[in-house]
Amino acid sequence: MPTERAFPGPAIPLARWADRQIKAMAATHVSAAISVLDGATLMGERSAGYRINGRISAGLGGSHLMPTRDGGWFALTLIRDVDRELLPALFGNADIEALDWDTIAAAVLQHDCADLVATGRALGLPVASADEKPASPPVEMMLRGEWRERPAGHRPLVIDMSAIWAGPLAGHLLWQAGMTVVKVESRSRPDLIRRDDPATFERINQGKASLLVDFASDTEKAALIALIRRADVVIESSRPRALRHLGIDAELLVREVPGLVWLSVTGHGASGDAANWVGIGNDCGVAGGLSRAMADVSGEIGYVGDAIADPLTGIIAAREGLDAYRSGLAQRIGLSMSAVTAMALAEERAHDRAAIDAELRAWGTATGCPFPPQVRPRVLQAQVRPVGADTTRYLGEFARC
Amino acid sequence: MKPGTRLKSAACDTEVMVIRSADGQIECGGSPMGETKPAEPAPLAADFSAGTLMGKRYVDSDGKYELLCVKPGKGSLGVDGAALVVKDAKPLPASD
Numbered sequence: 235m236p237t238e239r240a241f242p243g244p245a246i247p248l249a250r251w252a253d254r255q256i257k258a259m260a261a262t263h264v265s266a267a268i269s270v271l272d273g274a275t276l277m278g279e280r281s282a283g284y285r286i287n288g289r290i291s292a293g294l295g296g297s298h299l300m301p302t303r304d305g306g307w308f309a310l311t312l313i314r315d316v317d318r319e320l321l322p323a324l325f326g327n328a329d330i331e332a333l334d335w336d337t338i339a340a341a342v343l344q345h346d347c348a349d350l351v352a353t354g355r356a357l358g359l360p361v362a363s364a365d366e367k368p369a370s371p372p373v374e375m376m377l378r379g380e381w382r383e384r385p386a387g388h389r390p391l392v393i394d395m396s397a398i399w400a401g402p403l404a405g406h407l408l409w410q411a412g413m414t415v416v417k418v419e420s421r422s423r424p425d426l427i428r429r430d431d432p433a434t435f436e437r438i439n440q441g442k443a444s445l446l447v448d449f450a451s452d453t454e455k456a457a458l459i460a461l462i463r464r465a466d467v468v469i470e471s472s473r474p475r476a477l478r479h480l481g482i483d484a485e486l487l488v489r490e491v492p493g494l495v496w497l498s499v500t501g502h503g504a505s506g507d508a509a510n511w512v513g514i515g516n517d518c519g520v521a522g523g524l525s526r527a528m529a530d531v532s533g534e535i536g537y538v539g540d541a542i543a544d545p546l547t548g549i550i551a552a553r554e555g556l557d558a559y560r561s562g563l564a565q566r567i568g569l570s571m572s573a574v575t576a577m578a579l580a581e582e583r584a585h586d587r588a589a590i591d592a593e594l595r596a597w598g599t600a601t602g603c604p605f606p607p608q609v610r611p612r613v614l615q616a617q618v619r620p621v622g623a624d625t626t627r628y629l630g631e632f633a634r635c
Numbered sequence: 636m637k638p639g640t641r642l643k644s645a646a647c648d649t650e651v652m653v654i655r656s657a658d659g660q661i662e663c664g665g666s667p668m669g670e671t672k673p674a675e676p677a678p679l680a681a682d683f684s685a686g687t688l689m690g691k692r693y694v695d696s697d698g699k700y701e702l703l704c705v706k707p708g709k710g711s712l713g714v715d716g717a718a719l720v721v722k723d724a725k726p727l728p729a730s731d
Binding site: 325510 | 637638639640641652653654655688689690701703705
């Protein structure tokens with residue numbers, strides 16, 4: 235039985251690394267609003283009140299880490315009903331009515347970890363192995379375009395088409411840095427976090443204009459592309475085929491629009507095979523090696539932090555985006571959540587091996603304890619626009635151009 | 636056909652993963668699909684040449700068959716001569 239431990243809970247591992255990224259970003263870009271942020275808050279404000287939950291992800295518990303036949307550990311995140319229909323294919327068994335986690339764990343134990351990961355990824359399921367090496371670099375310069383000179387005092391426009399946490403956090407940090415940020419959602423499928431975690435939604439989307447686009451409408455898609463052509467930064471988190479289906483050609487736009495910075499925030503990379511894989515914050519933390527690192531020092535394998543790959547990647551995406559914007563050069567940058575996690579761990583080990591090992595050890599032995607109670611969620615500083623409230627203002631205007 | 640089985644088209648580059656199936660013959664480009672590719676490619680039937688799309692799920696009208704395209708090609712999918720159609724899938728984010 236998990237037991238309650240004394241206040242305070244252990245610190246979230248890698249929060250100091252996140253803090254250093256934020257301070258460096260604030261210094262380079264001279265942003266007072268960013269300089270007052272801290273890593274522990276950005277990583278932990280969502281999970282204030284959560285409990286450390288071992289092999290089940292904290293909060294909603296959508297991700298489970300399970301042992302495999304060959305002694306590996308397999309992470310599976312099930313937060314979409316459509317994914318459950320794929321479980322018979324994942325396990326090669328039509329009879330599996332895999333609706334409860336006990337049944338799923340029993341099936342996982344009959345397979346080798348690498349096979350489950352390969353099949354799961356082909357099926358488009360968010361899966362990971364605790365012992366994989368990230369397939370992509372954390373930050374990949376995919377394409378460079380032309381340079382744009384901007385007038386003094388230009389207020390940059392950011393089109394944020396990303397969803398849930400990592401991409402929207404990057405957009406939030408760019409808003410903190412003084413940019414105008416326009417959040418674009420699909421009419422048929424708004425950002426899931428609106429429903430699943432409204433408080434987090436509000437914190438990371440406050441101050442952004444809100445657009446709803448019908449991606450079945452050629453007129454609305456054309457208006458959105460016209461808006462992108464006037465923008466300075468784009469943030470998206472779609473798989474390549476999803477972007478194509480939306481009629482958006484990132485490479486073409488980066489080639490044709492001087493100075494356009496395009497951030498592709500993905501689970502496992504934006505090019506090659508890995509661009510088709512799905513990754514969510516908790517399983518990407520596993521794929522980045524964090525669960526294995528914790529097991530190595532604590533003897534207990536489990537999830538570290540809360541969807542930890544999300545805030546780490548959101549912060550790095552914002553930093554890369556600000557640097558790229560300042561350079562004036564059009565570019566597409568791919569970010570991999572699993573590889574960013576692995577990079578953060580490697581850099582933190584190089585920075586202070588004893589400290590990160592102590593934190594991982596504390597986290598691994600704290601199942602049942604609350605998340606750090608000293609982390610307080612930030613209060614809102616700006617209005618949260620009603621969904622779609624700014625569609626006409628941005629798309630109506632440009633549609634007539 | 637066991638769910639999770641990967642099938643290759645004899646007539647084009649298409650590869651699918653079986654999500655659900657019954658006893659009928661799964662085809663692509665008008666020819667039976669198999670776990671290995673034949674040495675000689677089969678001709679592409681005109682009625683089954685609309686192409687497959689990466690990541691799309693294809694179903695029959697009775698809901699007995701469901702195939703996930705894991706590699707696209709020029710042929711289109713069918714079971715016992717009846718064409719499969721794209722399941723109304725929602726676009727999914729690559730990451731959160």
